[in-house]
Amino acid sequence: MPLLQAIDVRKTYHKGATQVPVLRGVDFSVDAGELVAITGQSGSGKSTLLHLLATLDRPDSGEVRYEGARIDNLRTAARDRLRNRQIGMIFQAYHLLPELSALENVLTPVMLRYGLAGYWRRRAAFRQRASELLERVGLGPRAAHKPRELSGGEMQRTAIARALMAEPKLLLADEPTGNLDQTTGQGVLKILRELNQETGLTVILVTHDGEVSAAADRTVSLVDGRVADGRLRAA
Numbered sequence: 001m002p003l004l005q006a007i008d009v010r011k012t013y014h015k016g017a018t019q020v021p022v023l024r025g026v027d028f029s030v031d032a033g034e035l036v037a038i039t040g041q042s043g044s045g046k047s048t049l050l051h052l053l054a055t056l057d058r059p060d061s062g063e064v065r066y067e068g069a070r071i072d073n074l075r076t077a078a079r080d081r082l083r084n085r086q087i088g089m090i091f092q093a094y095h096l097l098p099e100l101s102a103l104e105n106v107l108t109p110v111m112l113r114y115g116l117a118g119y120w121r122r123r124a125a126f127r128q129r130a131s132e133l134l135e136r137v138g139l140g141p142r143a144a145h146k147p148r149e150l151s152g153g154e155m156q157r158t159a160i161a162r163a164l165m166a167e168p169k170l171l172l173a174d175e176p177t178g179n180l181d182q183t184t185g186q187g188v189l190k191i192l193r194e195l196n197q198e199t200g201l202t203v204i205l206v207t208h209d210g211e212v213s214a215a216a217d218r219t220v221s222l223v224d225g226r227v228a229d230g231r232l233r234a235a
């Protein structure tokens with residue numbers, strides 16, 4: 001069974017009298033352990049699709065399935081639980097909380113999941129894991145820094161550590177290297193690839209960077225609101 005499936009997913013935006021049909025029947029599936037790149041021209045609907053996969057928005061019709069069960073029609077509480085426990089997300093705008101240190105930002109998913117009392121009981125173990133994740137992305141020495149004291153690449157890596165804190169099975173990333181210079185972007189990509197290989201983390205990332213999609217197992221290309229090809233790359 002695939003980990004994630006989109007079945008005839010459609011989405012049209014309405015702006016006044018104008019209709020913008022973006023997704024016109026998207027079908028694809030991703031198996032556990034894959035690293036898949038979603039590509040397509042600017043405006044082709046990549047971010048829209050990622051938001052639907054992340055249950056941040058709902059399709060007009062069609063289904064999104066996670067481990068075989070529909071997730072496109074979940075109620076808010078169930079959706080929040082799914083996002084908190086199964087799906088990590090990283091965005092181009094890092095959405096770090098400015099008043100918190102890198103370490104505290106990484107800890108926020110477990111605070112949300114377990115509540116402050118629950119967090120407090122297991123605080124030492126959580127802080128240990130958060131520190132290890134920051135080490136993992138090369139930010140051990142920056143743990144106490146606030147976002148404004150971090151570079152773009154460091155903020156992006158903090159966001160990756162945070163996305164992994166709750167041990168998700170699936171990581172969704174919107175242009176994870178988009179704002180970064182080439183070397184830093186390659187570093188971020190390398191981290192995602194290593195996590196994928198070492199822990200079996202499934203990664204779906206949106207990119208318009210050919211180098212990034214070339215590093216993926218497979219590319220899903222959006223053209224005219226549909227998937228153009230699901231070409232398998234040699235391992």
Ligand SMILES: Nc1ncnc2c1ncn2[C@@H]1O[C@H](COP(=O)(O)OP(=O)(O)OP(=O)(O)O)[C@@H](O)[C@H]1O
Binds near residue numbers: 020040044045046047
């Ligand atoms: N909330 C919205 N209301 C109306 N139109 C929208 C909305 N969000 C996106 N669109 C339109 O939908 C289309 C797809 O947008 P989307 O952000 O999914 O594309 P993308 O492939 O991620 O683009 P890019 O590579 O430029 O980030 C665009 O034409 C955009 O103008």
